[in-house]
Amino acid sequence: MEKSYYNVLETLLLIYAADEGKLKIYLKKKNEEPYKGYWTLPSAPLDSETTLEENALEIYKSMTNLEETTMFQSKAFSNLDRDPNGRIIGISFVAITDKGLTDMKQNSEDKAWFEVDELPKLGFDHENIIETVSAEVKKKVISNYDDMLLAFFPSDFTLPELQNFYENVLEKPIDRRNFHKKFVNQDLVIDTGFKTSKGSGRPGTLYRFNQDKMKGKRI
């Protein structure tokens, strides 16, 4: 192979959501070789007249039909053997979305949500990328670094829902009563006045995050 100062780049997008208490990622099924039938991260090659951010947002729109999201840059992956077709450098972005929205909710033939700890067969080095970036995202969720916990709950939620997600990410159980009081006593959440009743048991109060108190707050 000829050594050169020109490189091919791709933007990789990791779309995350909190769903049923689990951290999930939205993947795409590949229907051409290489890795035909494998799942992969949505991606796009970067041309010389587009910024990485623009490129990532385009991928987001095409995958979700949504315009807005919390998006930020993550790591670059530059191993020489990432792609069997030749050297390509991948720059990863993280987008956090509200799974409740739009047609993303239903999995389709070629787009689906997966728990980050139960990934399907993945093409290229995407399993490695997902594990690396997910570890970073989880770490931020746990302490609300970069307001990451806030980003996962843009709309109403019950405290048990929040706790379920938080416990799964933390991989440790937390006392239900202490968790509840932490958020209520410190005014980190606002009571919307509504309740949810799904199944048996007392209905949960619907809260939303108190943005002023949560922004920058260390959990």
Place this chain on the structure above:
Amino acid sequence: MEKSYYNVLETLLLIYAADEGKLKIYLKKKNEEPYKGYWTLPSAPLDSETTLEENALEIYKSMTNLEETTMFQSKAFSNLDRDPNGRIIGISFVAITDKGLTDMKQNSEDKAWFEVDELPKLGFDHENIIETVSAEVKKKVISNYDDMLLAFFPSDFTLPELQNFYENVLEKPIDRRNFHKKFVNQDLVIDTGFKTSKGSGRPGTLYRFNQDKMKGKRI
């Protein structure tokens, strides 16, 4: 300009150290056009047979004559007008070093330390890059996220030294006595048994970080 899927990349290295209580960065003076006489970040073009990490380490070695450092990837900068010579994508890395070591201590004609809040005239978009990345580094120092505070003090220090640096990064004063006890009472530091005496006043106890307690510790 012709649209293409080939891009030129450069690795940019931000070498930081805690010195005299200040967060400092090591820069290089440019002696050819463009930006001749301006200061810039050390950088290297990326060829098609090198990883970003290898490239960053090469820059580090050539700037410091040291082999080892705490290094991690930071953001990628992909604005189209970053460089007057044409589109080039910059991938930034952060290295943290012990300024006391080697010949780095003395500033030379073409390499020097600068406080991140008192930067010289910088070429390209490097001022923007330094500000962006420095904000990220400071934020991590403040909470010891990714063990960032630990990384800045690999060898012995006095608590007043540590506090001086921490206060400058935080941009708020902290009670001297509480700061002291926080670290001592929680066994975050280990007494080396040595003292420093510089100038008047009672000599300070030399501590080093207790790695076991500090790793992962949120300050």
Place this chain on the structure above:
DNA sequence: ACAAAAGTGTTGCTGTTACACCCATGG
């Protein structure tokens, strides 16, 4: 009325904050 899920109360501990005071060195 019973199970299931959500919400409230209490107590002790740990760490933070806001203070005043004592100790070791150089001039």
Place this chain on the structure above:
DNA sequence: CCATGGGTGTAACAGCAACACTTTTGT
């Protein structure tokens, strides 16, 4: 012996951890 800077003490308070109990729903 006094200025300078470093180290120790203490009391009030906030947040966390570990507990038992009560309330509201569905069946």
